[in-house]
Amino acid sequence: MxxxxxxxxxxxxxxxxxxxxxxxxxxxxxxxxxxxxxxxENNAYRYDVRYPARGLIMDRNKKILAGNETAYDIMITPYEVKPFDTLDLCNIFDLDYLEVRGKLKEYRKNRRRIGFQSMPFVKQATSIQYTIFLEKAYKFPGFSAVSRTIRNYPYNSGANLLGYITEADTSFLRKNPEYRRGDYIGKTGIEQSYEEVLKGKKGHNIFLRDVHNQVKSSFADGKYDLEAVPGMSIISTIDAELQQYGELLMRNKIGSLVAIEPSTGEILTLVSSPGIDVTKLATINKYYSELVNDPLKPLFNRAVMSPYPPGSVFKLVNALVGLEEGVLDSDTRYSCSGGYHVGRGVACHPHPSPTDLTRSIMMSCNTYYCHVFRNIIDNPKYSSVTEGFIRWKEMVESFGFGKKLGTDFPAEQGGTLPSTGTYDKIHGKDKWKSLSIISLAIGQGEIGTTPLHLANFAATVANRGYYIVPHVVRGSPDTLINTEYREKNYTKVSTANFEKIIEGMFLAVNSPPGSGATASRVAVKGLDICGKTGTAQNPHGKDHSVFICFAPRDNPKIAIVAYIENAGFGATWAAPIASLLTEMYLTRKIERKDMEAFILQGDLIGNTTVR
Amino acid sequence: MIRGNEYKQLDWQLILCYLILMLIGWVSIFSAVYDEEHGHILDITQRYGMQFIWIVTSVVIAFIVLFVIDPKIYSTLAWLIYGGSLLLLLAVIFLGIEVNGSNSWFEFGPVRFQPAEISKIATTMALASLMSGYNFRFKSIEGYAKIALIILIPMAIIVMQKETGSALIYGAFILMLYREGLSGWYISLGIMAILLFLITLSSSPFVAVIVLTSIMVIARGVLSRRAIVHLLGLAALLPLMILSPRMGDIPAISQKIDLPDVFWLSTIIVPLLLLHIISAIKSKFKLYQNIALSFVLAVILIFSVEFFFERILKDHQRARIENLLGINVDLKGAGYNVHQSKIAIGSGGFWGKGFLQGTQTKFNFVPEQSTDFIFCTVGEEWGFVGSSFLIFLYLFMIIRIYNLAEKQKDTFNRVYGYSLASIMFLHFFINIGMTIGIMPVIGIPLPFVSYGGSSLWSFTLFLFIFIRLDLDRRK
Structure with a gap:
């Protein structure tokens, strides 16, 4: 070598x-x-999953909004299936014979990949079907039943608010590897936001099998079996009865109704209409395509997702900014001769003139706010229009407009506020003046606010200057979940200035009829409702009817927005709805039966051109 | 006969390894067939209870070999023992019982015995005796013939018993013969033959010929001391060879002839080969002639692979090889054992699942788990750490025996030692190799570890005779 x-x-x-x-x-x-x-692991163990009961969702008074009941999933372990009477099985569960044959063929083809896993064959069988199946189970080797809990809803309300549970889909599973096929997950609403709390922990029983695929024994005498841990229950901030009443009021109307307890930021009621019918919620998969294709979009939660022009309600914001900036005082008066006649001009409705601040709110004078808004933007303190606008925007943003408030409700949208860039693009850089953007004076133009924003604004006024981020969940029976919803968010407007506009809001509701006040018909003696109407122009048809209010004037207990699409004047529909809800909450009964009847009979869905 | 303190000079390292291996085997068998009803490790209705008996009797055999029997009788009686073993091998075909389709077992009451195990020792002794003979000349036709006969006779009988696996083990003697003077070419040729066989099966003769040519060019380069020239030549040659079938795509040619890839390849290789043969004859360098001869033999082999594979191999043997090469994997059939075995071993992870915690072996997923597939239990329950330990133990023993054998002054002892180490090595190689999926399934036991009396007894005998022979050198 x-x-x-x-x-x-x-x-x-x-x-x-x-x-x-x-x-x-x-x-x-x-x-x-x-x-x-x-x-x-697939070879030797057989895991029988024990599904946990999902946590309950309760209202603020611990009444159950979403409870549990038992249903049965029939599982198939393809490896263990032997020839059986397919027709018999189809009869029990009301299945299509050919479909079952196809499914079985599919399993046979993939049996190596599936291994010893079990998968759902029939979902949510009723207990009657389950009982029949049990009797005949010996005829169907490879099939077994697993009990699952599905939701039931004792209160016929809150479907959009609660959200629903459904089987996890493929894209969800890819993002959340800790879930398995066949697991249920919360979709939308509280079910989604509090999935982690509600879901509980799955358990399992482990059995050993030998090479002949027979279950040999419970593994290690069940030492490693895992009990399912039920999900934690949740106490929401919702008032179940108020929610139910709110939904009743909103029936056959398109829009939102949101009520907040101002001192805590807790959402008492959140209605988006039309919504999902609660009776369809537990078995939503059956109705899903119907709901998705409904032109009125019941799955779309308008209350937190839809940006609307706020309309005259926004005058309050401009008044507050004007007061804080020193360009406006309680005594400031402007006369109104049916509109603001500079440039393209802004029309106004007939009312006594001139008005001071209080009466401008009470009678909702457009002209007054054109003056106020121009004074804010053209304030000689600032070197340019742009600077004045930036200052205005800063103040407006401090109310939470134009951004997500950070609520625990999923899918919340931030709405829109214009920026200097917006106008630079429309008019050219430095080519625009306060007059170019005058629509903002009365809450029109390039501004979008969700009903939640407006409700939060009502609560901010009620609190005289701060808000707590609105939220729908208070905690679980033993713990507070949401400690972050304690913080007071102060606006850039001082408390004293709030008192000045509240007088106007009080008079807008509580002035005698004929005085020119916009909402005098919804006054309730002793409740001291303070409110502001809005009538928002929009490109979709008739004006939107808007009303925000809080009550009582001192130590307010509730702040509300009612936003009804294409319903006309704020005073006609939104104000009565909001006031009825206020009345219900504060007195737990309705004295004004005729107004209630009027609202309940109102069918405004035809007003909207479906888009 | 050992007197006084002589026992201290025994090779205690080997004896310790031997004891540890037996213990590992016993514990693993216990684990493999454990079930709660027969929880006691000494329950002789179960295999672990029986294995305990085999272990005890083996220790007795070891003791007798060390302290009672005069080592001189092995060389004296070698031919008698060899003859006796041949008789047993023949007798078992007619008198033995059939187990798993082979007629290789005697049964005496509860005890089963496989003469093929003893025959390995007898053949070793015969070879040792022959080669230590005073007037034996290895490199003669007569010498080769005698050696071949001694090895092939028992092999042939064992093949007749349908124990092909055990017969393959006799191939281990070639390693001993290599030490005793056989040219390295034969081993290289053997390894190359296996390699080419596998390449031909798993891809094609075309690829095999390219690989073969490359090996030959490299070999020639190494031998000619102009390695760089040859490597550069190879680099140029490789693309040529790989692309040669493209010649068929040239329109002018393709219309006239339509040939398989290999024929296009030959148009490049044949001129090169002729060139090489001419230079080999000119230079009279014997190794060059060897290269040419090897090449021709290998090409013949490559083209007979299909014949051999389809006609000579039995269905189950073919299936095992196809499975190993991934040609035709059938996890329920031929591939089942190895697949389950790999699952069991793989599931052990780094530290293993722990004693009695293995689920794959315990619940009968792995067939033959206490005999041929015992390594699965070790792999599953003791993990990478335990498996590596076992491998190191064998490695240590085999290397030690080779080293001790080399030191022997007596040719008989040396041949015996080399044979022992080589046979142990081949068992180790094939057995563990098949459980981890790098060898085809060949049913032979893992020495000292697998369940079974006759295997344990004969390996004990085999090993301790050598330890005793080695003692004489030290005295």
Whole structure:
């Protein structure tokens, strides 16, 4: 040989090389390759999942909004299936024979990949079907029943608020590997936001099987079995009865009704109409395509997602900013001759003139706020229109407009506020003046606020200057979940200035009829409702009817927005609805039966051109 | 006969390894067939209870070999023992019982015995005796013939018993013969043949010929001391060879002839080969002639692979090889054992699942788990750490025996030692190799570890005779 190692050493070298090859292969099998470990578990164990009961959702008075009842999923373990009477099984569960045949064929084709796993075959069988199945179970090897809890809803309300539960889909599973196919998850509403709290922990019973695929024993006498941990219940801030009444009022109307307890930011009622019918909620999959294709979009939660022009309600914001900026005082008066006649001009409705601040709110004078708004923007304190606008925007943003408030409700939208850029684009840089953007004076134009924003604004006024982020969940029976919803968010407007506009809001409701007050018809003696109407122009038809209010004037207990699409004057529909809700909350009964009847009979859905 | 303190000079390292291996085997068998009803490790209705008996009797055999029997009788009686073993091998075909389709077992009451195990020792002794003979000349036709006969006779009988696996083990003697003077070419040729066989099966003769040519060019380069020239040549040659079938795409040619890839390849290789043969004859360098001869033999082999594979191998043997190469994997059939075995070993992870915690082996997923597939239990319950330990133990023993054998002054002892180490090595290689999926399934036990009396007894005998022979050198 050319290189002489000695024959003994060559042999030894050979032995060492083989040993090294073995070690490498072992390293690969035992450490690098995960596949064999997974296969091993499928091979030997049979996991029977124990599903936990989902946590309950209760209202603020611990009445159950979303409860549980038992349904049965019929599981199939394809590996264990032997020929059986397919027709018999179809009869029990009311299945289509051909469909079942197809399914079984599919399983047979993929049986190696499926291994010993079980998968749902019939979902949410009724207890009658379950009982029949149990009797005949011996005829269907490879099929078994697992009890699942599904939702029931004792109160016929709050469907959009609560959200629903449904089986996790593929894209969800890919993002959340801790879930398995067949698990239920919360979708939308509280079910989604508080999935982590509500879901509980799955448990399992482990059985060992041998190579003949027979379950040999409970593994280690059940030592490693895991009890399912039920999900934690949740106490929401919702008032179930008020929610139900709110939905009643909003029936056959398109829009939102949101009520907040100002001192805590707790959402008492959140109605988006039309919404999902609660009776469809538990088995929503059956109705899903119907709901998705409904032109009135019942799945779309308008209360937190839809940006609307706030309309005259926004005059309050401009008044507050004006007061804080020193360009307006309680005594400031402007006369109104049916509109503001500068530039393109802004029309106004007939009312006594001139008005001071209080009466401008009470009678909702457009002209007054054109003056106020121009004074804010053209304030000589600031070097340019742009600077004045930036200051205005800063103040407005401090009320939470134009951004997500950070509520615990999913899918909340931030609405829109214009920026200097917006106008630079429309008019050219530095080419715009206060007059170009005058629509903002009366809450029209390039501004979008969700009903939640407006309700939050009502609460801010009620609190005289601060808000607590509105939220729908208070805690679980033993703990407070939402400690972050304690903080007071102060606006950039001082408390004293709030008192000045509240007088106007009080008079807007509580002035005698004929005085020019916009909402005098919704006054309730003793409740001291303070409110502001709005009539928001929009490109979709008739004006939106808007009303915000809080009551009582001192130590307010409730702040409300009613936003009814294409319903006309704020005073006609929104104000009565909001005031009825106020009355219901504060007195727990309705004295004004005729007004209630008027609202309940109102059917405004035809007003909206479906888009 | 050992007197006084001589026992202290025994090779205690080997004896310790031997004891540890037996213990690992016993514990693993216990784990593999454990069930709660027969919880006691000494319950002789179960295999672990029986294995305890085999272990005890093996220790007795070891003691007798060390302290009672005069080691001189092995060389004296070698031919008698060899003859006796041949008789047993023949007798078992007619008198033995059938187990798993092979006629290789004697049954005496509860005890089963496989003469093939003893025959390995007898053949070793015969070879040792022959080669230590005063007037034996290895490199003669007569010498080769005698050696071949001694090895092939028992092999042939064992093949007749349908125990192909055990017969393969006799191939280990080639390693001993290599030490005793056989040219390295034969081993290289053997390894290359296996390699080419596998490449031909798993891809195609075309690829095999390319690989073969590359090996040959490299070999020639190494031998000619102009390695760089040859490597550069190879680099140029490789793309040529790989692309040669493209010649068929040239329109002018393709209309006239339509040939398989390999024929296009030959148009490049044949001129090169002729060139090489001419230079080999000119230079009279014997190794060059060897290269040419090897090449021709290998090409013949490559083209007979299909015949051999389809016609000579039995269905189950073919299935095992196809499975190993991933050609035709059937996890329920031929591939089942190895797949389950890999699952069991793989699921052990780094530290293993712990004693009696293995689920794959315990619940009968792995067939033959206490005999041929015992390594699965070790892999599953003791993980990478335990498996590596076992491998190191064998590595240590085999290397130690080779080293001790080399030191023997007596040819008989040396041949015996080399044979022992080589046979142990081949068992180790094939057995563990098949459980981890790098060898086809060949049913032979893991020495000292697998369940079974006759295997344990004969390996004990085999090993301790050597330890006793080695003692004489030290005195």
């Amino acid at each position: 050319a290189f002489d190692l000695g024959k003994k050493n060559i042999l030894i070298l050979g032995v060492i090389v083989i040993a090294l090859v073995f070690l490498v292969q072992l390293f690969y099998l035992q450490i690098l390759d995960e596949e064999y470990k997974v296969t091993a």
